[in-house]
Amino acid sequence: MREFSVPALARCPKAEGLAESVYRTAQETPDKAVLARRNGDGWVDVDAAAFRDQVLAVAKGLLQSGIRFGDRVAVMARTRYEWTVLDYALWSLGAQPVPVYPTSSAEQLRWILADTRAVACVVEHEDHAMTVGSVCDGLTDLQHIWQLDAGALEQLALTGQAVPDEVVNQHRQAVVAETVATVIYTSGTTGRPKGCVLTHGNFLAEVENILARYGEVFDGRGGEEPATLLFLPLAHVFGRMIQVAAVRAGIRLGHEPSTAPADLLPALASFRPTFLLAVPYVFEKMLRRARQRAEESGRAAAFEKAYHAAVRYAEALERQAFDEGPGPSATLRMQHQLYESLVYGKVRAVLGGRLRYAMSGGSAMSREQALFFRGAGVTVLEGYGLTETTAAATANPPERVRFGTVGTPIPGTSVLIAEDGEVWVSGGQVFRGYLHDADSTGRTLRGGWLATGDLGHLDRNGYLHITGRKKEIIVTSGGKSVAPVALEDRIRTHPLVGHCALVGDDRPFVAALITLDAEALDHWLRVRGRPSLTPQEAAADPDIHAELQRAVLAANTAVSRAESVRAFRVLPIDFTEESGLLTPSLKLRRRAITRACAADIDALYSDAASAAH
Structure with a gap:
């Protein structure tokens, strides 16, 4: 089959923006719990009327501070309640939030602020504020830096007290489906990140059809109120889409900034989501x-x-x-x-x-x-x-x-x-194009297709x-083309494996770089009665090597010999976002890995050649 289509189930409103659902839900069901905020080990519900009032108060403060229709405001924070309030306050004005990953480097932040000509930046804490301060020279459009941990939302609400509600409502009613909602920068697995321009209509086409088709997923069972705990980055489009779906459908939404099991599992146990x-x-x-x-x-x-x-x-x-x-x-x-x-x-x-x-x-x-x-x-x-x-x-x-x-x-x-x-x-969810990059837009959008x-x-x-x-196809020196992801995913299912990256461009065969999962390694050693090992010791340990050899051989059964992994090397490091070897959405940055591990790759092939002789 070469093409497959599914007809739309929902007609998306043309004269409505994303913030409309906040005000409509508050009017129709003001006491409905639509969000929940962390309170110690528990959660405090936020009803629709209270959420609307906070969104409106922050929107008025933004207006009083000079934020106008079409302005771009960067948001650099982890997933938290305040981000959702900010999104809807900015959308109430027709302004455009620009998400920035909280782990972004100063160079990445400067590029995004300059490329979007952001007039303000909201950060989570003082370290982020200092990062913004280090790059703001020459950013003449940047007028404000607000810090969430220093009470930014409360300050904005006080600032806007004198602004009539009607002024925000006039802005909100001017927002239509074609209005730009946000600019989200790609993770940049190759090259410089590009700003994807997404409209209110893009989100509505996506969310309305998902809610119509996947209602069984979002509805609670046996009269339970549907609820979801959002822990993926709101800087990523996946988390942002679920936020919009939850607010639009009145699904109780909580936020958890950490995906570490020690933080996430207790949050899941206390929040008790119906879907994730x-x-x-x-x-x-x-x-x-x-x-x-x-x-x-x-x-x-x-x-x-x-x-x-x-x-x-x-x-x-x-x-x-x-x-x-x-x-x-x-x-x-x-x-x-x-x-x-x-x-x-x-x-x-x-x-x-x-x-x-x-x-x-x-x-x-x-x-x-x-x-x-x-x-x-x-x-x-x-x-x-x-x-x-x-x-x-x-x-x-x-x-x-x-x-x-x-x-x-x-x-x-x-x-x-x-x-x-x-x-x-x-489809209606396909973006408008890349900000200030007509060439890339032309190469990506072709006659109505992405x-x-x-x-x-x-x-x-x-x-x-x-x-x-x-762009990730490996071509060996023998001319064999290999798609690496399937094999990497199979190897990564072994409990000891943290990450796996295949290499082999212009080499005689495909090989793998494997990192160890630290928590799984400690457990593996403990149940075998062995003492803990340093990363260097673990990478050279023959028992660990034999264990991973079995994982590689099992993965190889899914491919031909020419596509199989012939050798691998265990690294004493892990691939992390902080090291620049993973994107914020945890994809491999292959070029960065190849550069950082060049000596290991050379040694891997050299060892294999020596063994062959």
């Missing part, structure tokens, strides 16, 4: 934590049996949904029921006990891991999208999930596979399979 969005890395961490706890309590064998029973159970349900089988056998149903109380219920309890669905994007998720979560009672719907598509372009339908794919086009979207295998997308740069194919049911990225 995450990247595969988070699900991998959750599964590793569950497996480690089972091993530490002497129940490793039972956990593995439960794990494989869940996978088989979910596979049987999948075949049944596609009329390819009768469903789980009686024996499998009995096994599944046995492990429900012993294992699966405990996994869900860690996630708050109410979670039924999760949405995953950003990178590929292991089919087997997704099957496990489905068998354990949490259906992970994998999707695919870009900043340029306002997040999701495709997603798995909840009633007919094809695990290992990124699903079918969301309503109102078409997917086309070009002659060279590149995935092209069209050329994504990703490679893939559509199966006979219209499900999209992503196989790699055009």
Whole structure:
């Protein structure tokens, strides 16, 4: 199949902006809990009227401070309640929030502030304020720096007390679908980040159709109020889209700034979401934590049996949904029921006990891991999208999930596979273009289609399979082209592996650079009665090397010999965002890795050549 389309389910309003839903919900259901704020170990609800009043107060303060329709205001912070207030206050004025990752370097921040001609910057804390101060020379448009931890929202509310509500309402009513909502900068896996111009209409086309098609995901079960805890960066389009969907649908929204298990798991347990969005890395961490706890309590064998029973159970349900089988056998149903109380219920309890669905994007998720979560009672719907598509372009339908794919086009979207295998997308959520970059816009937008740069194919049911990225294809010295992502993902499923990066351009074969997960390594050593190791010792340890060799060999079974990993090297470092080797959405920065690990790559191939002789 070369092209597949799904008709739109929702008509998006042309004369309405994103902030309208805040004011409408407050008028219709003022007492409805629409957000929740952290209060110690618990949460305090914020009703629709209180949220509207705070948005309005901040909007008035922004107006009094000189922010006008079309102005751009940078926001540099982690995911927190105040960001949502700021977004809707700025959208109430027709202004454009510009998200900046809190880990951005001074150079990256300066580029974004200069490129957008931002008139103000909101930061989270003093360190961010000092970073802005270090780059503001020559930024003549920048007039204000507000600091959230210093009470910026309260200060703005006081500043705007004398501004009549009607002035904000006049601005809000001037916002239409074609008005620019935000400029989001790509993560920049290659080259300088580009500013994606997204309109209010882009978000509305995306969110209205997702809410219409995936209502089962967002609705609470048995009368429960739907709720989601947002912990992915609001600087990323995925988190921003879910924020808009939650506010528009009146879904109770909480914020958690950390994805570290020590912070995230208690937050999930106390907030008790009914659905989540995450990247595969988070699900991998959750599964590793569950497996480690089972091993530490002497129940490793039972956990593995439960794990494989869940996978088989979910596979049987999948075949049944596609009329390819009768469903789980009686024996499998009995096994599944046995492990429900012993294992699966405990996994869900860690996630708050109410979670039924999760949405995953950003990178590929292991089919087997997704099957496990489905068998354990949490259906992970994998999707695919870009900043340029306002997040999701495709997603798995909840009633007919094809695990290992990124699903079918969301309503109102078409997917086309070009002659060279590149995935092209069209729909109302496709962006307007890159800010101040007509050349890149022209290369990306082609006759109503967005050329994504990703490679893939559509199966006979219209499900999209992503196989790699055009710019990431490895071409060996023998002329073999290899898409690295699938193999990297398979190797990364091993508990010891933190990250995996394939190399091999202009080399005789494909090899891998592997980093170790520090937490998993400590656990692995502890259960074997071994002392802790330094990163250098772990990288050279023969037992660890043998363990990873088995993971590489298992991954190689999925590809031909010419595409397989012939050698690997364990690194004494990890790939992190702080080191510049990962993007903020946790994708590999391949060029940066190749530069930083040049000596390791040379040694890897040199060692392999010596061994061959």
